Amino acid sequence: MTANGWFQILLYLLVIFLLTKPVGIYLARVFEREKTSLDPALRPVEKLIYRLTGTDEKREMRWTEYAAAMLLFSGVSMALLYLILRTQKWLPLNPQKLPNVDPWLAFGTAASFTTNTNWQAYSGESTMSYFTQMAGLAYHNFASAAVGIVLAIAVIRGIARRETDQLGNFWVDTTRCLLWVLLPICLAASLVLVSQGVIQNLRAYSRAKLIDPYTAQAAGANGKTTAQRVTEQVIPQGPVASQEAIKELGTNGGGFFNANSAHPFENPTPFSNFFELILIFAIPSGFTYTLGRMTGSRRHGWAVWATMAALFLAGASTAYWAEARGNPLLHGVDRQATAMQAGGNMQGKETRFGIADSALFATVTTDASCGAVNSMHDSFTPLGGMVPLVNIMLGEIVFGGVGAGLYGMVVFVILAVFIAGLMVGRTPEYLGKKIESYDVKMAMLSILVLTFTILGFSAIAAVEPFGTASITNPGPHGLSQIVYAYSSSAGNNGSAFAGLKVNTPWYNASTAAAQLLGRFFMVIPILAIAGSLARKKILPASSGTFPVTGPLFTTLLVSTILIVGALTFFPALSLGTILEHLMMLAGKTF
Amino acid sequence: MKKNLVIAVRFTLVTTVLCGLIYPLVVTGLAQMLFPRRATGQPVEKNGALLGSRILGQEFQAPYYFHSRPSAAGTGYDPLASGGSNLGPTNSELIRRVEERVRKWRAENPGTPIPADLVMGSGSGLDPDISPGAAEFQVPMVARARGVSPEALEALVKQHIEGRQLGFLGEPRVNVLELNLALDRLYPLRGRAAR
Numbered sequence: 130m131t132a133n134g135w136f137q138i139l140l141y142l143l144v145i146f147l148l149t150k151p152v153g154i155y156l157a158r159v160f161e162r163e164k165t166s167l168d169p170a171l172r173p174v175e176k177l178i179y180r181l182t183g184t185d186e187k188r189e190m191r192w193t194e195y196a197a198a199m200l201l202f203s204g205v206s207m208a209l210l211y212l213i214l215r216t217q218k219w220l221p222l223n224p225q226k227l228p229n230v231d232p233w234l235a236f237g238t239a240a241s242f243t244t245n246t247n248w249q250a251y252s253g254e255s256t257m258s259y260f261t262q263m264a265g266l267a268y269h270n271f272a273s274a275a276v277g278i279v280l281a282i283a284v285i286r287g288i289a290r291r292e293t294d295q296l297g298n299f300w301v302d303t304t305r306c307l308l309w310v311l312l313p314i315c316l317a318a319s320l321v322l323v324s325q326g327v328i329q330n331l332r333a334y335s336r337a338k339l340i341d342p343y344t345a346q347a348a349g350a351n352g353k354t355t356a357q358r359v360t361e362q363v364i365p366q367g368p369v370a371s372q373e374a375i376k377e378l379g380t381n382g383g384g385f386f387n388a389n390s391a392h393p394f395e396n397p398t399p400f401s402n403f404f405e406l407i408l409i410f411a412i413p414s415g416f417t418y419t420l421g422r423m424t425g426s427r428r429h430g431w432a433v434w435a436t437m438a439a440l441f442l443a444g445a446s447t448a449y450w451a452e453a454r455g456n457p458l459l460h461g462v463d464r465q466a467t468a469m470q471a472g473g474n475m476q477g478k479e480t481r482f483g484i485a486d487s488a489l490f491a492t493v494t495t496d497a498s499c500g501a502v503n504s505m506h507d508s509f510t511p512l513g514g515m516v517p518l519v520n521i522m523l524g525e526i527v528f529g530g531v532g533a534g535l536y537g538m539v540v541f542v543i544l545a546v547f548i549a550g551l552m553v554g555r556t557p558e559y560l561g562k563k564i565e566s567y568d569v570k571m572a573m574l575s576i577l578v579l580t581f582t583i584l585g586f587s588a589i590a591a592v593e594p595f596g597t598a599s600i601t602n603p604g605p606h607g608l609s610q611i612v613y614a615y616s617s618s619a620g621n622n623g624s625a626f627a628g629l630k631v632n633t634p635w636y637n638a639s640t641a642a643a644q645l646l647g648r649f650f651m652v653i654p655i656l657a658i659a660g661s662l663a664r665k666k667i668l669p670a671s672s673g674t675f676p677v678t679g680p681l682f683t684t685l686l687v688s689t690i691l692i693v694g695a696l697t698f699f700p701a702l703s704l705g706t707i708l709e710h711l712m713m714l715a716g717k718t719f
Numbered sequence: 720m721k722k723n724l725v726i727a728v729r730f731t732l733v734t735t736v737l738c739g740l741i742y743p744l745v746v747t748g749l750a751q752m753l754f755p756r757r758a759t760g761q762p763v764e765k766n767g768a769l770l771g772s773r774i775l776g777q778e779f780q781a782p783y784y785f786h787s788r789p790s791a792a793g794t795g796y797d798p799l800a801s802g803g804s805n806l807g808p809t810n811s812e813l814i815r816r817v818e819e820r821v822r823k824w825r826a827e828n829p830g831t832p833i834p835a836d837l838v839m840g841s842g843s844g845l846d847p848d849i850s851p852g853a854a855e856f857q858v859p860m861v862a863r864a865r866g867v868s869p870e871a872l873e874a875l876v877k878q879h880i881e882g883r884q885l886g887f888l889g890e891p892r893v894n895v896l897e898l899n900l901a902l903d904r905l906y907p908l909r910g911r912a913a914r
Contacts, residue, residue, distance in 0.1 A: 133887055140887075178737075182729040183722075197720060201727040209731055255799050264739030271738040272731075300726055307734060312742060319746045320753065326774055329750035329758045337763075337771040340899065343780040345794035357794065364760055364772050365798050370750060371743035388792075388801035391842035393774040394760060399889025455835065456808045461821040462839070463832035469852030471890045476813065476839040477803040480788070480848035483890035487842075504842045505803035508813075602807035610807075628805030709809055718811040 130453040131466050134485030138445050141403065141489060142438060145410045145528075149434060152411055153418020159309040160282045160302060161423070171308045178304050189295035192660030195283055196653055198299035199276055203649075206272050207243040211235050213265040223258035224333035230256065237637035242266055244648035245273035245530060247376070247383030247500055247623035248640055250632040254365045254386045259331055266383060267372040274379025274531050275306040280652055281416060281532030284539055287659025288560055289424045291667045296659060310412070311375065318408055319374040325404075326397035329370040337362045369394055377408035380530040382500030382623040390490070390503040391479055402486055402503060409499050413528035416535040424560050428678035433538060436686045440527040441496055444516045448488035451513035452478075458713060474513065477505030488513065491624075495520035498530030500623025507602065507610065507626040511710035514626070515702065518613050521620040523694045524579060530621065536655045542677065543572045543658070545689040549675040558674055561667035568661055571654040578650045580697050582619035582643050587612045587701065595635040601628035604719030605712065609705035614640060619647035763896065771896055776847040779899060782864035783908060785849070785857050787895045788836055789820060792844025803842045827860040848892035851880045867906045875901060 158165050179186050190198065213220065214235035218228050230238065234250060241248040247270070251257070257266065279302035286296050323329050342360040369385045373395055376383060390396040396405060414434065421430020455464035455473040466472040471483030478487045487504035494501050495517035506517050520527060526537040543559060547569050550557030557564040590596025590611045600607035610626040617624055618640040625631070631640065676682055712719075750758040761773040771777055776787045778795040793800035806813035820838040834852035854876045862869040879898045882891050 133883070136887060178730075178733055181733050182726050184726055184730075194723070198723045198727070201720075201723050202730060205724075205727040206731045206735075209735065252800060252802070254801065263743045264735055267743060268735050268739035272734065300730060303730075307738060312738065315742070316746065320749060323746075323750040323754045323758050326757045326761060328760045329747050331747060332759065335762070335769055337769045339777060340770055340903065341777075341779045341781050341784050343778055343795075345778075347794050359778070359794060362771055362775070362777060362796065363799055364762070364769070364775065366760065368743045368747055370758075371746040386798075386801050386843075388803070388843035388845065391803070392801050393772075393776075393843060393845055393847055397774050399884040403888055458809065458814055459817045459821075459838075461825065461833060462817065462835050463852075464835060465832075467852065468891070469855065470834040470836060470850035472835050474808070474839075475835040475841075476808075476817075477805070477842045478839075479841050479843060479846050480836050480850055480892045481846075481889050486889055502842070505805055507805040507807060508803060508842075510808050514808075601805065602810045604807075604809055606807035606809060626805070626807075627802070628807070709807075713809050718809050718814050 137485055138489050144407055145414050148411055149414045149418050152415025156415055156419045157422045159305050167309055175304055175308055184300040186301050189298050191294045192296050192656045195296050195299050196656045203243050207239045210265050210269055211239040213261055217258045217261045220260045222260035227258050233634050233637040237641045240641035240644050242269035243273060244621050244644040245277055245381055246621040246644045247381045248618055249383055252387035259367055263368055270375040270379050270381040271311055275303045277530055277532035278306050279303050281535040284536045284659040285420050285423045287663040290663045293663050314378055315374040319370040322370045322373050322401055325401035327370040327373055328394045329368055330366050332366045334366055335364045337364055376501060377405045380409055380497045380499040390501045396503055399481055402482055406493050409493050409497050410528050412531045413497055413534040426560055432678045432683050435683045437527050439687055444520055445489055445492040448492050448513050448516040449485055451510045452484045452488045456510055474510050477508030491517050494624055496527035498525040498533055498621045502624050507628045511706045511713060515706035521616040521622050522698045523690055525620050540572045540575055541690050545686045546675055555673050562662050562665045568658050571658045575651045575654040579619055582646045583615045586615040586639050586643050599630040605705050605709040612701050612705055615643050618643035621648055774847050776845045777896055782860050784899045785854060785861055785895055788846050788849055789840040790844040791840050796845060798845060801843050801845055804840050828856055831856055847894055849895055851891050851893055854893040865906055
C-alpha cells in the first residue's frame with residue numbers, strides 16, 4: 130500500500146461528498162417541477178414527448194398504477210431489445226456484418242439490460258452491431274437508470290407526503306429524468322471521455338500490420354494445438370464514449386467491449402478512470418440529499434450518507450489491503466510496491482491503474498449496482514474478491530444503484546427503526562410516519578426475495594452438473610464463482626467472477642430469472658410501502674421518538690445492515706472466499 | 720391499464736430515437752469535430768501503413784523488442800477477444816503459468832527481482848503499458864539482441880516513463896509500442912531483415 134493510493138481513495142470520497150448537495154438539490158428541483166436553468170431549452174422537447182405519447186402531465190398516479198406503468202414500460206422496451214438483437218443482421222450500422230444473436234443469449238441480454246444489470250454472456254466487439262449497441266443496449270442504459278431514479282423519487286414522495294394516495298406520474302417523471310438529468314450530463318461526460326481517448330465513431334474495424342509478427346499456438350477444432358502466423362491486429366471501432374458515459378452515470382455497467390472498463394478504448398487513462406468512478410456515485414450520493422430536502426430533514430439525509438460512506442471506506446480499505454499484499458503462492462515475483470512498479474496482485478489488473486485504482490473501482494462498482502469493471506474480480510485474492518461479493522450481498526445500498534440504492538436503503542432504515550422500536554417498546558416512527566406491520570412485512574419481503582434468489586439458484590447450480598460444468602476455477606473458488614453470478618444477477622449488478630462459462634441455456638435462463646426477480650419483486654413491495662406511507666398522517670415528534678439523525682442512528686443502521694447480511698450469507702462466504710483464503714495461506718492449490 | 724400500454728409503446732419508440740439514435744450521433748459528430756484522432760483510437764502510422772493504436776497493446780516476442788505483459792486475449796493481444804485469463808488465486812494453472820514466466824525472465828536477467836506486472840496478465844489482455852520496473856528489467860535482453868549499450872537503453876526507457884496523471888492519478892508506466900518504435904528509429908536493426 131502506498132500513501133498515494135490512500136490519497137486517491139480519500140480524495141475520491143471528498144469529491145463525492147462535495148457533489149452530494151448540488152446534485153441532490155438539482156434532482157429535487159427537477160422532480161418537484163421547480164425552475165431550472167435548462168427549462169427554456171428542454172421544456173418544448175418535454176411537451177413534444179407528452180404530445181407524441183399521449184401523456185397527461187397534470188395527472189398523478191396511485192402506487193399500483195405507478196408500478197403497472199413501470200412494468201409495462203419495462204416489458205415493452207425489453208421486447209423491443211429482444212427484437213433488435215434477433216434481427217441486427219438486417220438492420221443498419223453493422224459494418225462488421227455480425228449475425229443475429231441466438232435466442233437464449235438474446236433473452237438473457239434483454240432481461241439483463243432491462244433490469245439495469247447489464248450482465249454480459251457475450252463479447253460486445255464480436256457479437257453486437259453498432260445499431261444494437263446504440264439503440265438497443267445504450268438505450269436501455271438510459272431507460273433502466275431512469276426507471277430506478279423515478280422509483281426512488283416515488284418512494285421519497287411516499288415518505289414526504291401525507292394523507293394522499295398519489296405518488297406522481299411515471300411518464301412525466303421518466304421524461305424529466307431523461308431530459309434534465311441523464312442526457313445533459315452524458316453529453317458533457319462523453320466528450321470528457323473522448324478527450325482522454327475513449328473512441329467514438331461509426332467506422333468499420335481497421336487492420337494494423339504488426340512490426341513484430343509472431344507464431345502463436347492456437348487450439349484447433351480437434352483439441353490439438355496448431356502453429357499460426359500472426360501478422361495483423363484488428364483495431365475495433367465504434368460509438369463507445371456515448372455508451373460509456375451512461376454506463377457509469379446510470380450505474381448500468383454493460384461494456385461495449387468484453388473487457389469493459391479495463392479496455393483501453395473504454396477507459397484509457399487514470400483520469401478517465403477517476404472520472405468514471407465519480408459518474409458512478411454522483412447520482413446515488415446526491416440522492417441522500419434529495420431525500421433530506423424533500424422530506425424536510427436534511428440531517429436524516431446526511432445520516433444516511435454517513436452510513437454509506439462508512440461502509441464504502443471499510444470495503445475500499447479491505448480490498449486495497451488484500452490486493453496490495455498479493456498472492457503468496459507466486460514465488461519469485463516481487464510483490465513490493467515501489468516507484469518502479471505497483472507490485473501486489475497485478476493478475477487481471479491494468480498497469481495504468483495499478484492496485485489502488487483497481488481495488489477502488491471494484492469497491493465502487495459493487496457498492497453501486499454498476500458492475501463495470503476495470504480489473505478482473507475473478508483473479509483477485511480471496512479476501513480482495515470477497516469485498517465486491519459482500520457489497521452486492523448487502524443489497525448494493527452503499528450509495529447503490531441510481532435510485533435503487535436509495536430505496537434499498539430505505540428498507541433497511543425501516544427495519545432499523547422497527548428494531549429500535551422493539552428495543553424501547555414503542556410503535557416505531559419514521560419521519561413522523563408510524564411504521565406498522567404492513568410496512569415491516571413489505572420491507573422483509575424485499576429483503577427475503579434477494580436472499581432466496583441468490584441462495585436458491587446458487588444451491589441448485591452448486592450441485593447439478595449443468596451448473597458445476599461451467600466452473601473454471603476449481604476448489605472453494607468454484608463455489609464463489611457460482612454465488613457471485615447469482616448475487617450479481619439478483620442484485621442487478623452485472624459484474625462477475627467472469628471465468629464462469631455463462632453462455633449456456635441454464636445460466637442464460639437462470640440468471641435472467643434472478644435478474645427479473647431481483648428487480649421487480651424487490652421494487653413492488655417497496656412501492657407498496659411508499660403507497661402505505663403516503664396515506665398516513667404525520668405525527669409530531671415526542672420525547673419517545675427514536676431520532677433518525679446523528680451518530681446513534683448511523684451506528685444502528687450500519688449494524689442492521691451488517692447483521693442481516695452476515696446472518697444470511699456467512700455460510701456461503703465461509704465455504705467460498707474465507708476457506709480459499711485459509712487454503713492459500715496454507716499453500717494449497719487446486 | 721390499456722391507456723398506459725399505449726403510452727408505453729409510444730414512449731419506448733420516442734425515447735429510443737432520442738437516447739438511442741440522436742444522442743449517440745450528436746456525440747459522434749462533436750467528438751469527430753473536437754478530438755478526431757482520439758475518437759478514432761489514436762492510430763499509429765508509418766509511411767501510410769497502419770501499425771496499431773497507441774493505446775492498444777501488441778504482442779512482442781523477438782528479443783530485440785521490449786515485451787508487453789502476458790495476454791489472455793485470443794492468441795495474445797487480439798482485440799476481438801479482449802479480457803483476462805480469469806484464473807483464480809489458488810488455481811494451479813495460474814501458479815504454473817506464472818512460474819513458467821518467472822523461469823523465462825530469470826534467465827534473461829538473473830539476480831534482479833521480477834516486477835509483478837511482467838509475469839501476470841492484465842484484465843483487458845490489451846494493456847498498452849508495462850511498469851517502469853518491467854521495462855528496466857528487460858534492458859539487458861534488448862541491449863544484447865540489438866547490440867546497443869545498456870546505458871543508452873536505460874536512458875531511452877527513462878524518457879518514455881509517463882508519470883502519474885496530474886501527479887497523483889494512477890501509476891507510472893511505459894507505453895511498449897511507442898518505446899519499440901523509438902528503438903527502431905534510433906537503433907535500426909542491422910543485418911537482420913525486418914521480418
